[in-house]
Amino acid sequence: MAVQPAVLLVDDEPRSLEALVRTLEDDFVLFTAGSAAEALSILSSEFIQVIVSDQRMPDRTGVEFLQQVREEYPAIVRIILSGYTDNADIISAVNEAGIYQYLLKPWRPESLLLTVQGAAELHRLQQENQSLNIELKSSAPWLQAQVEKKRTEVQQRSAMERIVRAPDSPLNHVCDLLLRVAPFDIAVLIEGESGVGKELLARALHYVSHRKDRPFIVENCAAMPEQLLESELFGHKRGSFSGAYRDHIGLFQQADGGTIFLDEIGETSPAFQAKLLRVLQEGEIRPVGSSRPIKVDVRVVSATNKTLQDLVKQGLFREDLFYRLSAFSVVVPPLRERPQDIPFIANSLLDQAKAHFQRPQATLGKEILQCLSAYRWPGNVRQLRNEISRLLVLSDASELSAKNLSAEVLQAADEGQEAEHAFLANVSGDLKTRLDALEKQIIKETLTRLRWNKTKVASELGLSRVGLRNKLTRYGLEK
Structure with missing residues (x-):
């Protein structure tokens, strides 16, 4: 079993320390x-x-402490928590102490957990990269071949045909449109609710283009x-503002020759929009x-969970700027409008x-897939991912149990079964067929409501x- 990453909490x-521990203790060694002195010890x-x-x-x-950590333990990924939102303080923290993430109080548990998980993964990748660099000095040709192999794997994994969907999915039309526009260097706008997979589509677009x-x-x-x-996108020069202690190469310059994906573009300020417009024009x-x-030679793909025309x-x-960004635009339908995709994605x-x-034998039974397909998924694929993780963690058997679905998913399944029951009660056919259909429906409804506790089901049904x-x-x- 993989060793959990070690995280040091300083407060x-x-x-505050107790709250941090409660949020992170299941995923990390804490x-x-x-104090800073105790932390250094x-x-x-x-x-x-x-x-x-x-x-x-x-x-x-915290910045002073993490600045010392950066000098003495540069490989450690550093996160700072603060109740203050002064931009100069944030920029100073990022530059002086090499902060990975600056989180504002009050922090949300799920946001903190995701941030620390990302930091731990960054540390792992940095260590792996360092090892590869050492090995590269002695085996450059072999490693170059491995890099090319990995690049090919990433491209194949991110290709448009790997977007998970049903054969008759409404998403097919979106993928076809993106495939048609991929060879042409025009800006693309992807609209859709949060969690529908806009970044996944943008990445697929990049890897089927000549910029791959x-x-x-x-x-x-x-x-x-x-x-x-x-500063993050365009870069800055040392001394250009408080906290700018060294030159910073912006993401546009880092993406030169490739693609930059600007998510949540609708949340930007008018002042920033004017600067971005100039970049696109010039x-x-x-x-x-x-x-x-x-x-810079960069293809811009932007995304929003709002309707930009309404914001205009x-x-x-x-x-x-809207017309610059939406030279070509697509709208990704939410998961509730493509229920046929749910079993494939699940x-x-x-x-x-x-x-x-590390549960290689786990499977999703027919009952679970029916329940998942009946739910509307306001959080789309991101919410479905969480539901699958919940099932896997709570179920002991190799075939996951419907009783471990969250309450809102089970409720949606019950409501769907009631509608099906009403339909079956009115279908034509001989009496035995109708009675069999009604009995089957009652048993299904009872199984779901009692979370497949067969003893209780048998008792309730006599x-x-x-x-x-x-x-x-x-x-x-x-x-």
Whole structure:
């Protein structure tokens, strides 16, 4: 079994430390410290991958502490927590201490967990990259072949035909449109609800284009303050603003020759929109504090969970930028509008989860797939992924149990069965056929409601265990 990453939590407030521990204890080996001095003592004896530090501490600030960590333990990924939102402080933290992520209080447990998981994965990749660099010096030809092999695997895994969907999926039309536009260097706008897979489609678009051997860079425009977003995308010169202690190469320049994906583009400010428009018009960026423009050759793919045309009408988004970004646009239908995709996506997500949780024998039964297909999934694929993980964690048997579905999914299944029951009660046919259909429906409804506890089901229906088993076999309901 894989060893859990080690995370050091630094906060002088015991209650804050307790909250951090409760959020992270299931996924990491945790060490806690109430001061920077105590944290440094732990670092001298333990192998730590990630540090989460509060900014306000009595002996020194979190930035000052993490700056020392950066000098003495540069491989550790550093995260800071703060209740203050001053842009200068954020930029200073990012530059002085090499902060991986700056989280504002009050933090949300799920957001913190995802951030620390990402930091731990970054540390793993950095260590792997360092090992590869060492090996590269002695076996460059072999490693070059491996890099090419990996690149080919990524391209194949991200190709459009690997987008999981049913043969008759409404998503087929979206994929066909993106395949047609892929060879042409025009901006693409992908609209759709959160969690429908907009980034996945953007990545697939990149890997079927002639830019596939160049970088694919992702930036969530809603995740940063305006000044920091400008610096992140366009770069900055040392001394251009408070906290800019060294030159920074922006993501547009890093993506030169490739594709940049701007997620949540509708959340940007009018001032930033004006600067982005100039980049798209001129094909060049100007780092903050620089008088010299830099030419870049980048394809821009943007995404939003809102309707940009509505934002234009409301005066919240520049009309000229909208037309620049939407030279070609597609709308990704939500999962509730393509229920035929749900079994395919659910099984694909299960395969991913099985590898992560080391449950290779787990399968989704017919009953579970029926329940999943009956639900509307307001959180789309992202929510479905969480539901699959829940099933895998809570179920002991190789075939996952419907009783471990969340309450809202089971309720949707019950409502769907009631509708089916009403339909069956009115279908034509002889009396025995109608009675059999009604009995089958009642048994299905009771099984779902009682979470497949067959003893309780038999008792409620007035059947013996043997009698219930015979009826389950007769109606094809046996799991």
